[in-house]
Amino acid sequence: MNKLKVIIILMTVIFLSFGLFSYSWGAGEEEILVGNIQDMSAGTAIWGQNDTNGILLAAEEINALGGILGKKIRVITYDTKGDPTEAINAYNRLVDLDKVVAVLGPPTSNVGIPLAPIAERKKVPVIGDFMDERATTHSGGVWNFMFLTEPSCSEQAEIAASYALKELKLSKFAVIYNKANSYSVKMAIPFMAYVIKHGGEILIAETYLFGDTEFRAQCTKIKNASPEAVFVPGYVKDNALIAKQLRGIGVDVPIIGNNSWYVPLIELAGPAANNTYFPNNMATDIPRFQEFMKLYEKRFGMEPLIHACMGYDNMNILAEAIKKAGKLDPIAIKDAIEQTDHVGVTGRIKFNPQTHRPDRMPLVMLKIENEEFVTLGEYLPPLD
Amino acid sequence: MCRESCLYPFILRRGVKAGLLLRNVKKELEVFLQQLLNGLSCGGVYALMAVGFGLIYNVLKFSNFSHGGVMLIGCYTAYFAFKIFHSSLFLTLLFGAISGGLCAVIFEKLAIIPLRKRNAPKIYFFVNSINGGLLSEYLIVATVGVFFHTFPDFLGTTNINIGQISFSKLNLTMLIISLITLFGLMWYLYKTKSGRAIRAVACDINTASLMGVDVNRVISLTFFVSGLLGGLCGVFLGINYTIYPQLGKLIVKGWMASVIGGLGSLLGPVVGGILLGVLETFLTAYIGSSFTPILEFIILLMFLLIRPQGIAGVIVEEKA
Amino acid sequence: MSFYQGVIIIVVINVIAVIGTFLLTGMTGLLSFGQASFMALGAYISGMLAVKFNIPFLLAILLAIIASVFVGFIIALPVVKLRRDYFALTTFAFGEFLKAVLNLSVTITGGATGLAGIPYKVNIWIALISLIIVILLVRNFRNSKFGKECLAIRDDELAARSCGIDSSRKKMTVFLFSVAITSFAGCLYGFYTCYIDPSMFGWTKSSELVIMVFFGGLNSLTGVIIGTTFLTLSLEILRFTGAWRMFIYVLIMIILIDFRPQGVFANWELEWTTFEKLLHVPLSIIKKEK
Numbered sequence: 006m007n008k009l010k011v012i013i014i015l016m017t018v019i020f021l022s023f024g025l026f027s028y029s030w031g032a033g034e035e036e037i038l039v040g041n042i043q044d045m046s047a048g049t050a051i052w053g054q055n056d057t058n059g060i061l062l063a064a065e066e067i068n069a070l071g072g073i074l075g076k077k078i079r080v081i082t083y084d085t086k087g088d089p090t091e092a093i094n095a096y097n098r099l100v101d102l103d104k105v106v107a108v109l110g111p112p113t114s115n116v117g118i119p120l121a122p123i124a125e126r127k128k129v130p131v132i133g134d135f136m137d138e139r140a141t142t143h144s145g146g147v148w149n150f151m152f153l154t155e156p157s158c159s160e161q162a163e164i165a166a167s168y169a170l171k172e173l174k175l176s177k178f179a180v181i182y183n184k185a186n187s188y189s190v191k192m193a194i195p196f197m198a199y200v201i202k203h204g205g206e207i208l209i210a211e212t213y214l215f216g217d218t219e220f221r222a223q224c225t226k227i228k229n230a231s232p233e234a235v236f237v238p239g240y241v242k243d244n245a246l247i248a249k250q251l252r253g254i255g256v257d258v259p260i261i262g263n264n265s266w267y268v269p270l271i272e273l274a275g276p277a278a279n280n281t282y283f284p285n286n287m288a289t290d291i292p293r294f295q296e297f298m299k300l301y302e303k304r305f306g307m308e309p310l311i312h313a314c315m316g317y318d319n320m321n322i323l324a325e326a327i328k329k330a331g332k333l334d335p336i337a338i339k340d341a342i343e344q345t346d347h348v349g350v351t352g353r354i355k356f357n358p359q360t361h362r363p364d365r366m367p368l369v370m371l372k373i374e375n376e377e378f379v380t381l382g383e384y385l386p387p388l389d
Numbered sequence: 390m391c392r393e394s395c396l397y398p399f400i401l402r403r404g405v406k407a408g409l410l411l412r413n414v415k416k417e418l419e420v421f422l423q424q425l426l427n428g429l430s431c432g433g434v435y436a437l438m439a440v441g442f443g444l445i446y447n448v449l450k451f452s453n454f455s456h457g458g459v460m461l462i463g464c465y466t467a468y469f470a471f472k473i474f475h476s477s478l479f480l481t482l483l484f485g486a487i488s489g490g491l492c493a494v495i496f497e498k499l500a501i502i503p504l505r506k507r508n509a510p511k512i513y514f515f516v517n518s519i520n521g522g523l524l525s526e527y528l529i530v531a532t533v534g535v536f537f538h539t540f541p542d543f544l545g546t547t548n549i550n551i552g553q554i555s556f557s558k559l560n561l562t563m564l565i566i567s568l569i570t571l572f573g574l575m576w577y578l579y580k581t582k583s584g585r586a587i588r589a590v591a592c593d594i595n596t597a598s599l600m601g602v603d604v605n606r607v608i609s610l611t612f613f614v615s616g617l618l619g620g621l622c623g624v625f626l627g628i629n630y631t632i633y634p635q636l637g638k639l640i641v642k643g644w645m646a647s648v649i650g651g652l653g654s655l656l657g658p659v660v661g662g663i664l665l666g667v668l669e670t671f672l673t674a675y676i677g678s679s680f681t682p683i684l685e686f687i688i689l690l691m692f693l694l695i696r697p698q699g700i701a702g703v704i705v706e707e708k709a
Numbered sequence: 710m711s712f713y714q715g716v717i718i719i720v721v722i723n724v725i726a727v728i729g730t731f732l733l734t735g736m737t738g739l740l741s742f743g744q745a746s747f748m749a750l751g752a753y754i755s756g757m758l759a760v761k762f763n764i765p766f767l768l769a770i771l772l773a774i775i776a777s778v779f780v781g782f783i784i785a786l787p788v789v790k791l792r793r794d795y796f797a798l799t800t801f802a803f804g805e806f807l808k809a810v811l812n813l814s815v816t817i818t819g820g821a822t823g824l825a826g827i828p829y830k831v832n833i834w835i836a837l838i839s840l841i842i843v844i845l846l847v848r849n850f851r852n853s854k855f856g857k858e859c860l861a862i863r864d865d866e867l868a869a870r871s872c873g874i875d876s877s878r879k880k881m882t883v884f885l886f887s888v889a890i891t892s893f894a895g896c897l898y899g900f901y902t903c904y905i906d907p908s909m910f911g912w913t914k915s916s917e918l919v920i921m922v923f924f925g926g927l928n929s930l931t932g933v934i935i936g937t938t939f940l941t942l943s944l945e946i947l948r949f950t951g952a953w954r955m956f957i958y959v960l961i962m963i964i965l966i967d968f969r970p971q972g973v974f975a976n977w978e979l980e981w982t983t984f985e986k987l988l989h990v991p992l993s994i995i996k997k998e999k
Contacts, residue, residue: 509970686802
């Protein structure tokens with residue numbers, strides 16, 4: 006028995022020592038190293054994997070055309086499990102050991118926010134989709150090395166609210182959101198504030214928590230409040246369940262969603278998803294998107310989620326910035342990123358230098374009808 | 390004349406008010422019944438979870454958190470069976486149950502038998518079971534991937550409506566299947582030889598082995614049976630909700646249900662599960678979802694202080 | 710602060726939190742499933758004091774620890790006299806309760822959106838010094854008369870009480886001490902990541918801490934330290950396995966527990982005597998009086 010134990014311990018040690026030496030000591034001569042920090046195995050892994058796919062697709066395209074500055078891009082991906090400490094370790098590893106020139110970041114703010122002060126110290130830029138404003142700005146100004154490439158969560162909520170009020174002429178809303186989730190809370194609160202400020206009414210605001218799968222109690226209360234529409238800003242899985250349970254209980258009014266109502270929501274919710282309006286990062290009926298979708302499906306065998314489009318655009322923005330900077334210096338690249346004016350699959354991205362977020366970037370309103378996505382058009386709330 | 394003309398509107402007004410009151414009461418009653426039905430169907434699933442969980446507890450005296458992993462694997466294999474063979478509802482359930490059973494036995498071989506051989510303290514079984522649950526989750530993530538799937542609507546989305554109350558055919562079917570399964574389990578435990586063996590080992594593991602019961606085989610059998618229940622429950626969860634790798638984490642509800650309901654008998658987990666489902670639904674309905682976990686746990690604690698063996702329980706042993 | 714320093718700081722924070730849990734379970738047999746919630750208390754209180762009132766680092770930590778101990782006292786009061794598993798359930802319930810309260814209090818603590826902007830104060834020296842202080846405190850505590858009485862309680866409470874040891878008071882004291890240490894770990898965590906939200910402190914984190922204690926060895930302080938270091942490091946080291954990382958990590962844990970169900974280090978402690986034997990030199994001149 007003792008010998009067996011020794012052998013097992015020895016094997017474990019050897020196995021682990023593989024890990025100690027498995028990083029790249031900086032790039033080879035012909036390579037540009039780009040870091041990618043995503044959740045690949047926990048609750049938001051579906052986003053992280055898609056984001057990574059989009060990034061890889063873009064990198065492959067660029068490499069096929071000769072790379073940037075004569076070198077090929079190599080993407081190094083680390084899994085964070087959605088945990089901020091893992092993300093911090095991953096970022097440090099990418100910057101200190103792998104020596105990447107920039108990092109493409111996750112679409113979750115609970116990872117984005119802690120990365121901001123560290124990026125500021127280590128001066129390697131991060132381009133991501135962390136919608137919480139605190140990931141790109143703080144009370145004293147902007148986090149110089151963080152960039153958000155889509156509208157922030159309050160902007161998105163206001164787009165949805167304004168559309169519902171002005172275009173759909175609805176005024177009495179019920180809201181059901183995930184109180185234990187920052188993404189959901191940060192959309193529900195601005196939505197409700199905007200509606201009230203512009204003459205609408207919030208009849209009832211129900212909450213649920215992470216991991217909940219039963220919403221019928223809340224749905225019954227919503228049904229009894231008789232709203233004209235229900236705002237449901239959650240993760241795609243919760244949105245699908247809520248849609249099914251709302252319709253199952255007999256609530257047929259339109260649902261207003263957030264950008265987590267795109268693929269794979271129809272697959273998950275079926276006919277319950279019909280009669281939903283939501284802001285999406287990209288229009289599905291323009292040729293630019295159709296081409297991207299074809300390429301993505303050919304490469305990965307499935308439909309792209311919005312995060313795939315965002316990853317794709319982020320990689321392209323980074324590539325352009327590297328080309329503009331002309332050298333592999335993270336600070337020069339950061340300055341070049343600030344000058345970005347890029348038209349990607351998710352629209353035109355141009356950063357406001359004071360916030361590192363795009364100003365007044367429109368989102369595309371989509372409707373789900375007959376279990377299909379119908380593009381209604383770009384929308385921005387009127388300035389008031 | 391004047392009195393009569395004043396009387397009629399008076400009676401009319403009173404009548405209308407009474408009518409409105411009755412209508413309000415009726416509406417409140419309907420809402421109450423609807424929430425009750427919601428709670429019952431939710432509780433039915435919890436009960437099924439708690440029974441499988443409780444089976445292992447009774448025999449090995451530890452809280453088996455890998456039950457969540459068994460549910461997960463049962464759900465996923467059933468899904469794949471469905472995708473490949475396009476099986477009907479019952480076949481899919483059967484497939485899920487059997488794969489759940491096998492998964493539980495594999496877990497036993499991997500994480501329980503080595504501990505039993507070394508006479509480990511109970512707490513290590515518990516620790517290893519948590520790890521076992523996590524192992525299945527990560528296995529799914531590494532192999533199948535992290536995307537969400539759903540079962541199609543097996544019985545259509547038709548609801549049965551009585552007045553303003555609606556519940557789906559699917560939920561009713563699942564409730565009936567759960568009841569049949571529970572009766573089947575009761576018959577098995579009380580009327581068959583191997584069932585009696587399980588009960589004997591649950592009673593006193595050492596005496597049972599002295600009486601000639603092959604304790605190791607019985608324990609493997611228990612795991613298989615508990616796995617059957619777990620796999621079935623997993624498929625139910627997948628049908629009711631979505632199929633995703635973190636499905637196993639719902640076992641916490643099963644654990645709470647078995648604490649409330651008490652262990653040591655078959656009735657305890659069932660009662661606990663249904664109570665928990667109904668309680669959760671009513672708390673969410675009348676107080677709001679934010680306060681529900683707080684109140685749930687306060688009630689859980691009160692149960693422990695006032696009636697530690699749970700509502701219908703017999704054993705007062707340590708649960709962790 | 711390079712990558713290695715970052716990893717070491719995380720290891721240190723984990724080790725301190727686990728030592729807190731170890732103190733409780735190893736010395737009284739009480740199992741606490743809400744340790745993560747004490748980390749949350751420490752992190753949130755010290756974080757809020759620093760962010761909203763600009764209270765200096767050390768003072769904020771001190772106040773947070775005092776507050777957490779106070780809360781711990783209130784929870785434990787009704788249950789410390791009861792059985793082990795009630796205590797576990799109570800602490801578990803408290804953990805979820807705290808998480809729910811944090812999520813509710815959006816305006817004060819930021820709720821689910823988290824508390825950002827905590828100043829960065831924990832560099833590797835502060836972490837290592839904290840670790841050494843905690844280790845020394847716990848080691849001396851365990852070796853003192855008080856500590857030995859607690860071991861008696863753990864092994865057989867009835868016998869200990871018949872010898873005149875007031876078990877409830879001792880259990881409470883150890884619990885409060887462990888709360889202090891765990892919430893200290895939480896404070897360090899907050900001042901390192903500079904952002905905290907309630908989802909980081911759920912029952913999964915608590916169960917991770919408990920598992921690490923049992924993995925390291927219930928009776929061995931060094932075992933717990935080495936075990937936790939090993940587990941936290943291997944998480945980072947195993948990155949090269951890609952998608953299978955977590956699976957392999959958990960599998961290693963299961964296999965090691967299978968082979969050593971008393972914890973990998975069981976009763977072994979790193980003592981001065983070990984060094985004596987290694988160096989063949991009597992170190993009794995520097996050895997502390999036991």
